[in-house]
Amino acid sequence: MTRKTEKPFLEGWFAQGEAGAHLLGSRCTSCGTYYFPRQARFCRNPACAGEQFEEVPLSRRGRLWSYTDACYQPPEPFIAADPYLPFAIAAVELEQEQMIVLGPVVQGVDVAALTVGMPMELVVETLSETATERHLSWKWKPAP
Amino acid sequence: MSRDIAILGVGMHPWGKWGRSFIDYGVTAARAALKDAGVDWRAVQFVSGAATIRNGYPGQVAGATFAQALGWQGAQVNTSYAACASGSQALAAARSRILSGECELALVIGADTTPKGFLAPAKGERPDDPDWVRFRLGITNPTYFALYARRRMALYGDSVDDFAQVKIKNSEHGCENPNARYRKRFTPAEVAASPMVANPLRLMDVCATSDGAAALIVASLDYARRVGRGDAPRVAAISTVTPTFASANIEMPDIATDSAVAAPAHSFRAALPAKAYEEAGIGPSDVSLAEVYDLSTALELDWIEDLQLCARGEAAALLRSGATRVGGRLPVNASGGLACFGEAVPAQALAQVCELTWQLRGEAGARQVSGAKVGITANQGLFGHGSTVIVKR
Numbered sequence: 001m002t003r004k005t006e007k008p009f010l011e012g013w014f015a016q017g018e019a020g021a022h023l024l025g026s027r028c029t030s031c032g033t034y035y036f037p038r039q040a041r042f043c044r045n046p047a048c049a050g051e052q053f054e055e056v057p058l059s060r061r062g063r064l065w066s067y068t069d070a071c072y073q074p075p076e077p078f079i080a081a082d083p084y085l086p087f088a089i090a091a092v093e094l095e096q097e098q099m100i101v102l103g104p105v106v107q108g109v110d111v112a113a114l115t116v117g118m119p120m121e122l123v124v125e126t127l128s129e130t131a132t133e134r135h136l137s138w139k140w141k142p143a144p
Numbered sequence: 145m146s147r148d149i150a151i152l153g154v155g156m157h158p159w160g161k162w163g164r165s166f167i168d169y170g171v172t173a174a175r176a177a178l179k180d181a182g183v184d185w186r187a188v189q190f191v192s193g194a195a196t197i198r199n200g201y202p203g204q205v206a207g208a209t210f211a212q213a214l215g216w217q218g219a220q221v222n223t224s225y226a227a228c229a230s231g232s233q234a235l236a237a238a239r240s241r242i243l244s245g246e247c248e249l250a251l252v253i254g255a256d257t258t259p260k261g262f263l264a265p266a267k268g269e270r271p272d273d274p275d276w277v278r279f280r281l282g283i284t285n286p287t288y289f290a291l292y293a294r295r296r297m298a299l300y301g302d303s304v305d306d307f308a309q310v311k312i313k314n315s316e317h318g319c320e321n322p323n324a325r326y327r328k329r330f331t332p333a334e335v336a337a338s339p340m341v342a343n344p345l346r347l348m349d350v351c352a353t354s355d356g357a358a359a360l361i362v363a364s365l366d367y368a369r370r371v372g373r374g375d376a377p378r379v380a381a382i383s384t385v386t387p388t389f390a391s392a393n394i395e396m397p398d399i400a401t402d403s404a405v406a407a408p409a410h411s412f413r414a415a416l417p418a419k420a421y422e423e424a425g426i427g428p429s430d431v432s433l434a435e436v437y438d439l440s441t442a443l444e445l446d447w448i449e450d451l452q453l454c455a456r457g458e459a460a461a462l463l464r465s466g467a468t469r470v471g472g473r474l475p476v477n478a479s480g481g482l483a484c485f486g487e488a489v490p491a492q493a494l495a496q497v498c499e500l501t502w503q504l505r506g507e508a509g510a511r512q513v514s515g516a517k518v519g520i521t522a523n524q525g526l527f528g529h530g531s532t533v534i535v536k537r
Contacts, residue, residue, distance in 0.1 A: 009280060010271050033390075034403035037277075045406050046389055065394075066298070068290030068342045074282040075264035089283060091291050091394055098404040100394050104281055111343045116298035127281070137281065 009127050009135040013037060015057070021124045022057040023101065023138055029054055034097040058101070060122040061143055062092040065100050067114045079128035079135070090140040092120045106141040119143040147423070148378040149242050150368035151535065152361045153181025154498040157255070159325040159356035159485045169357035170210045170255030173491075177251070181361035182371070186217045188361070189247035192238040193223045194230035194254030194490035206490065207234075210253050220247065228437065228525025229384060230254060231358070231493030232533055236382045238362050248367040254490035255357030265397075275397040275526070285439070286350050288396050290342035293442030297344065300457035302445065304344050306464070308335040310441035311348050311483055313469045318480020320510035323495075325354050326484045349441040354486030358494035360501075377504040379497075380518075381424035381534040387412035396526050412530065413450040417522060420532035421452075428452040431474065432516040433503055435496035437523040438481040447522045448476060451532075475513045478503060493531055496521040500535040 008014065014023050026038040030050030033043060036058060043050035073084040088105035105114070106125050120140045127137035155176025157169035178185055193207025207223040220241070224233035231254045238250035265275040278287075296302040311330055318324040330348060338347040368376050387395075390402035392409035402409075421427055428451060436447035445459035453474055454462045462468055468476040479485070479499040482492070500519030502508045517537055524530035 010277065028406075031406040033406045036400045037274075044389060044402070047407065066291040066295040068287055068294060068344075069340075070282050070284065070287065070342065071340045074279060074284050076267070077265070077269070077276060077280045078282045079280075087282065089287055089291075098390075098409070099401045101400045102278070102281075102283060102287075102394060103399075116294065 004129065004132055004134045006134045006136060009137050014124065014138040016124050017057065020060050021122045021138060022060045023122065025056050025058040025097070026053040027056045028052070034058065034099060036099070036101060059094045059096050062094040062101070062120055064114060064116055064118045064120050065091040065093040066116060067091065067105070067111060069111050079130070081129070088114065090114070090120060092140050103138050103140045106139045109142060113142065146365060147243060148365060148380055149239050150363050150365055150373060150376040150378055151497070151501050152363050152368060152371075152373055152376055153177040153179070153183065154501045155180055155359045156323045156495060156498055157357040158323045159354040159488060162355050164257070164355070166255040166257045166355070166357070167209060167213050169257070169355060170253055170359070171213045173255065173357035173359040174210060174214055174251060174253050177359040177361045183249065183361055185214055188217075188219050188249055188251045190238060190241050190250040191219050191221045192234040192250055192252045193221070194234040194252070194494065195223050195225040196230060196256055196489045206254070226384065226525070226529040227527055228487070228489055228523050229493055229529040229531040230490040232382055232523065232531030233384055235360065235362070235379065235494065235497065235533065236384055239379060239382060242362065242364045248364045250362050251359060252362060252494060253357070253359040254494050256488040256490050257355045258353035258488060274399065278397050278399055281399070283399065285396060286342040286345060288394065289350060289440035289443055290345045291394060292446060293345055293440060296442055296445060300460065302442065302460045305332065306445070306460040307345070307349050307441040308332050309463055310438065310444050311335050313463070314438065314477050314481045314483035317470055317478050317511050318484025321480050321484065324480045324484040325352070325486050345440050345442065351439050351482035352486035354488045356485065356488035356491050356495065358491045358498050360494060360497060375537070377501050377535050377537045379533060380426070380536045381420040381532070383416050383419035383423065383532040384530070385415055385419050386528050388415060395528070411450070412528070413446065413522070413524060416524070416530045416532040417451045417520065420520065420534050424534040424536070426518060426534070426536070430518050431520050433475045433478055433500070433513045433519050435477060435479060435481070435499050435519065435521045437492070438477060438483055439487070441483065444476060444481065451520060451522055470511050470513055478508065478511050478513055489525070493521065493523045493533070496523065497533055497535060504535060504537040
C-alpha cells in the first residue's frame with residue numbers, strides 16, 4: 001500500500017502549531033477587527049478605513065454556539081467516503097475575537113455528545129480522501 | 145405626496161416540479177396578473193424581472209426574456225438579482241419608476257425552474273468563493289437552518305414538537321391554496337417519522353426547491369383611480385437594506401460571522417422589517433397577517449420575533465396559543481408558506497405579495513384572514529440580501 005500524500009484542503013487557512021491547531025486569521029491594525037477567512041486589503045468596518053492587516057492565529061478554544069449534523073451526503077465539491085458517513089457540524093463562539101466560526105466536528109463525536117455552551121477546541125483531521133491524497137481540515141472537538 | 149403604489153393585479157403559476165422552462169411559468173403568471181388587473185399587455189410601460197443566477201438559467205436575462213415571450217412591445221425593461229430577495233428588488237425598481245413619474249404601469253415578474261435536492265454552488269475549484277468553501281466542508285443550506293433551530297431550543301426551550309406544529313399549521317393553510325405544491329395535512333407522527341436531515345430538523349421541517357412563477361401589475365395611484373381601482377391594495381413599504389457591520393448571525397454562505405470587537409453586533413433579520421415599519425409609518429400592532437420565509441419550521445418562529453409580532457423567545461408560545469393559524473389573532477403564512485410551496489427563488493418574494501393582495505381583497509377563499517388590512521412579508525437569501533414588503537388597504 002502506497003502512502004497517501006497529506007495536504008490541507010485549503011492552503012494557509014489553518015496550521016498545526018506546538019500548542020495545537022489554530023485557524024489563520026487576520027486583524028485590522030487600525031480598529032482591531034478580526035477576519036476569518038483572512039482579509040488583506042480593506043477593513044469591512046464602515047467606521048474604519050484600515051488597509052493594514054496582521055496575520056494572527058485565532059483562539060483555538062471557544063464555546064459551542066450551536067450544532068447540527070449532515071445526515072444526507074452534501075453535493076459537490078464535498079468529497080464523500082463510500083459509503084457516506086454522516087458527521088456533526090459545530091458553530092463555535094470565540095471570546096477574544098467575538099466571532100462565530102463553523103467547522104465539521106471530529107469523527108466519532110455525534111450530536112448526542114454536544115451541548116450549547118460547552119467548551120470546544122480546534123484540531124486538524126482528515127476531511128476527505130482520494131486514491132492518492134488525504135485532505136486535511138480544521139475541525140471542532142469537545143474540549144476537556 | 146404618497147409614497148404608495150397600487151397593486152392592480154396578481155397572478156401565479158402553481159408551484160411544483162413541472163419539468164418545463166421557467167419562461168412558460170412566467171408567461172402564465174404574467175397573463176394571469178394582466179387578466180386580474182384588466183390590463184392589456186401592450187399598455188405595460190415597464191417590465192421588471194427578478195432573476196436567479198446560481199441554479200436557474202444562466203445566459204438568459206429575466207426581464208427581457210419575459211418581455212420577448214409576451215411579445216416585444218417596446219416597454220422599458222430591467223432585471224434585478226438579489227438571491228431570494230430578487231422579487232422584492234424588482235418590485236422596488238418598478239416602484240421607483242412609478243414614483244418618479246417615469247411610468248404609470250409596470251409588470252413585476254419572477255419565475256424559476258429548480259434542480260432536485262440541495263441547492264449547490266457553481267462547478268470548479270474556487271476557494272475564493274465562500275459558497276464553494278462551505279460546500280467543500282459539507283455545510284449545506286439546512287446546516288444553517290438547523291444551527292438556528294438548535295439555538296432556539298437552547299435559549300428559549302423550544303422543542304422539536306413546536307417545530308412540527310409549524311409544519312402542521314402551514315400544511316392546513318396550504319391545503320386550501322390551489323397554487324401550493326404540497327396540499328396534504330400532516331400529523332405530528334408523520335413529521336416525526338420523516339428522515340433527519342440536519343439535527344434537529346427533519347425532512348418535513350425543511351423546505352423543498354420548486355418550479356413556480358409569480359407576477360404583479362403595479363401602477364401609480366393616479367392610474368389606479370382613473371381606472372376605478374383607487375381602493376386596490378397598496379405597497380406601503382419595501383425594505384431591502386443590507387446587514388449592518390458587525391453582522392451577528394452566522395449567515396449562508398459564510399463560515400464565520402463578522403468579528404464584533406470594534407463595532408456592536410447587529411441582527412440582519414430584525415433590521416429588514418424595522419426599516420419597512422418606519423417607511424410605512426405603522427407598527428407591528430397594525431399587522432393583520434404575515435408571510436415569512438419558512439426555509440425551515442423553526443425559522444418561521446425567528447421571523448415572528450424579528451417582525452416584532454411578539455417578544456424575543458415567545459414565538460413558540462404564540463404558535464401554541466393558536467394565534468398564528470388562520471382564524472387566530474395574527475395568522476402567519478396563510479398561504480401555506482414555503483412548507484407547502486417549496487422555494488422558487490426569484491418568484492418567492494413576489495408570491496408573498498400575491499398572497500397578501502388576495503387576502504386584503506378578501507379573495508383568499510377558505511384560508512381568508514377576516515378583516516385583513518395590513519400584511520407584511522419577510523425573506524432572506526444569500527450574500528446579505530433580504531426584504532420586507534408591507535401591503536395595506
